[in-house]
Amino acid sequence: MKIYDIMKPWEGEWIPERGIDLNSDIQTLRAVDLDIYGARADVTDQEGRKVGEVDIDILKYLVDISTSQVLDSILDKFQEGVIAIDARGRIFYLNHAYSKILDIPIRKIIGKNIRQAEPGAEIINVLETGIPITKQKQYIKTLDKYVSPKIYPMKENGQIIGAVSIFKDTTKEVKLKEEVVKANEIAMNFKRQIEAQQELSKLEIVGKSTEYLKTVSQALIVAKTEASVLIKGENGSGKEVIAKMIHMNSGRKDHPMITVNCAAIPENLIESEFFGYEGGAFTGAKAKGQMGKFELANGGTLFLDEIGDMPFSMQAKLLRVLQTGEIEKIGRQKNVPVNVRLIAATNQPLEDMVAEKKFRQDLYFRLNIVEINVPSLRQRREDIGLFANYYLQKYNQQYQKSVALSPEVLSFFYSYSWPGNVRELQNCVEYAVIMCTEDSFGLEYLPPHMLQPAPSKEGEGAYRGESLKKAVSTFEKAVILDAMGKFKGNRNEVMQALGLSRRTFYRKLKEYEINCDKK
Numbered sequence: 001m002k003i004y005d006i007m008k009p010w011e012g013e014w015i016p017e018r019g020i021d022l023n024s025d026i027q028t029l030r031a032v033d034l035d036i037y038g039a040r041a042d043v044t045d046q047e048g049r050k051v052g053e054v055d056i057d058i059l060k061y062l063v064d065i066s067t068s069q070v071l072d073s074i075l076d077k078f079q080e081g082v083i084a085i086d087a088r089g090r091i092f093y094l095n096h097a098y099s100k101i102l103d104i105p106i107r108k109i110i111g112k113n114i115r116q117a118e119p120g121a122e123i124i125n126v127l128e129t130g131i132p133i134t135k136q137k138q139y140i141k142t143l144d145k146y147v148s149p150k151i152y153p154m155k156e157n158g159q160i161i162g163a164v165s166i167f168k169d170t171t172k173e174v175k176l177k178e179e180v181v182k183a184n185e186i187a188m189n190f191k192r193q194i195e196a197q198q199e200l201s202k203l204e205i206v207g208k209s210t211e212y213l214k215t216v217s218q219a220l221i222v223a224k225t226e227a228s229v230l231i232k233g234e235n236g237s238g239k240e241v242i243a244k245m246i247h248m249n250s251g252r253k254d255h256p257m258i259t260v261n262c263a264a265i266p267e268n269l270i271e272s273e274f275f276g277y278e279g280g281a282f283t284g285a286k287a288k289g290q291m292g293k294f295e296l297a298n299g300g301t302l303f304l305d306e307i308g309d310m311p312f313s314m315q316a317k318l319l320r321v322l323q324t325g326e327i328e329k330i331g332r333q334k335n336v337p338v339n340v341r342l343i344a345a346t347n348q349p350l351e352d353m354v355a356e357k358k359f360r361q362d363l364y365f366r367l368n369i370v371e372i373n374v375p376s377l378r379q380r381r382e383d384i385g386l387f388a389n390y391y392l393q394k395y396n397q398q399y400q401k402s403v404a405l406s407p408e409v410l411s412f413f414y415s416y417s418w419p420g421n422v423r424e425l426q427n428c429v430e431y432a433v434i435m436c437t438e439d440s441f442g443l444e445y446l447p448p449h450m451l452q453p454a455p456s457k458e459g460e461g462a463y464r465g466e467s468l469k470k471a472v473s474t475f476e477k478a479v480i481l482d483a484m485g486k487f488k489g490n491r492n493e494v495m496q497a498l499g500l501s502r503r504t505f506y507r508k509l510k511e512y513e514i515n516c517d518k519k
């Protein structure tokens with residue numbers, strides 16, 4: 001502060017004998033030097049003319065409080081910690097708040113060099129660079145505290161003569177804010193879980209375990225975007241169910257969702273299945289041509305199930321469509337633009353397949369913008385009872401029966417590993433409802449692969465009063481369902497084990513309405 005900041009201006013003309021220069025710095029004055037003045041001192045300009053007057057009492061007071069002792073007592077009233085170092089880094093001042101916040105007695109560090117007392121302290125950087133540092137939040141791990149430091153260089157005539165750091169203990173505020181954020185997150189998760197549950201009941205989807213609701217809420221979030229989604233999960237865990245949910249909650253819900261099971265299409269037909277062809281494009285082609293899945297899904301969603309089974313050559317073609325937004329229809333000169341959202345699903349470790357060069361890395365990245373994992377039934381055991389009752393009701397209705405679930409079967413269900421997941425449970429309940437001739441089914445009615453069957457005389461009890469044709473179909477369906485469970489829903493293995501051609505196999509699935517064909 002300068003003298004002119006506190007002087008009372010003088011309007012008359014008078015040249016004094018002695019006065020204080022109006023540019024004098026108050027801090028540089030000494031109280032004893034002011035004793036030569038009376039009650040007032042004259043203030044003079046550079047030519048020695050009186051330009052004002054100052055009250056000596058006030059001036060002496062201000063000179064006094066600028067001594068370090070007074071400053072000390074003021075700084076000591078601060079709740080903020082203050083530390084000051086000189087040009088060499090020696091600590092010449094710190095207040096009690098500093099000592100309290102950082103839990104260091106003053107005597108331990110006063111007079112020491114900051115480089116030894118606190119190596120790596122930010123104030124050293126400020127001393128060396130002259131650039132101030134302000135931080136909203138700095139964590140002190142050893143004390144589990146947060147501070148918000150403001151560190152300034154002290155300069156005189158452009159030279160750095162020291163640095164001062166002022167910081168507040170913000171631990172309570174930061175922790176409170178963190179609590180609030182956490183509470184919001186919990187509320188948000190809760191809200192999402194409620195939304196997920198509402199969505200499930202709307203779509204007749206079963207599941208209330210936290211793991212499954214998490215998957216459902218992720219699906220609902222991603223549904224609102226246009227991002228490609230890769231759904232991962234074991235066979236029969238419900239990947240297609242999640243894909244449908246994404247489609248039904250997206251802006252494309254009024255357009256079709258077309259499902260392609262990449263494993264079910266023979267390699268030589270896959271291109272025409274995807275892109276379609278013009279009439280007469282090749283021998284055996286339909287006269288009117290055929291639309292491919294991309295065209296059918298235009299405006300909507302294309303769900304590529306078992307993407308890991310897509311032939312490598314086809315992967316390149318798919319990638320091109322994703323990059324250009326156009327398809328090359330067989331037999332057509334001009335490319336056809338398509339607007340399709342892609343959802344892919346796999347039960348194979350695609351990352352490993354990429355490493356083994358069995359799956360294109362560029363396509364993998366393109367598909368895997370968002371990844372959703374569907375938990376296996378083992379990972380959500382609390383849903384097992386729900387599913388069991390849900391399917392029991394469904395198949396009792398379908399087969400006009402009123403079979404109940406015995407407690408021993410239910411407890412077996414909870415302990416079983418369900419390698420084929422929801423589909424296996426569904427097939428198992430359907431099988432049991434078909435086979436059961438009693439009011440409630442016990443373990444003996446479960447598909448044989450799940451348990452060691454009790455030895456029985458061949459054919460005993462096989463006749464149940466129905467025609468041979470009906471009995472054969474019932475048995476055939478049960479065998480397919482059982483094999484589906486045994487091979488965890490892997491259709492290729494089931495086909496092989498049952499000695500069926502791909503065509504016959506899919507025809508039988510259709511005929512018996514076995515729910516695993518992605519059509």
Ligand SMILES: Nc1ncnc2c1ncn2[C@@H]1O[C@H](COP(=O)(O)OP(=O)(O)OP(=O)(O)O)[C@@H](O)[C@H]1O
Nearest residue numbers: 205206207234235236237238239240241422423515
């Ligand atoms: N949450 C659920 N609620 C009701 N049914 C479900 C649920 N999840 C799966 N399912 C049923 O389980 C069966 C298998 O589901 P889905 O076809 O979606 O599995 P997936 O993982 O796509 O199978 P795959 O690996 O064979 O392609 C279907 O009949 C489906 O309706």
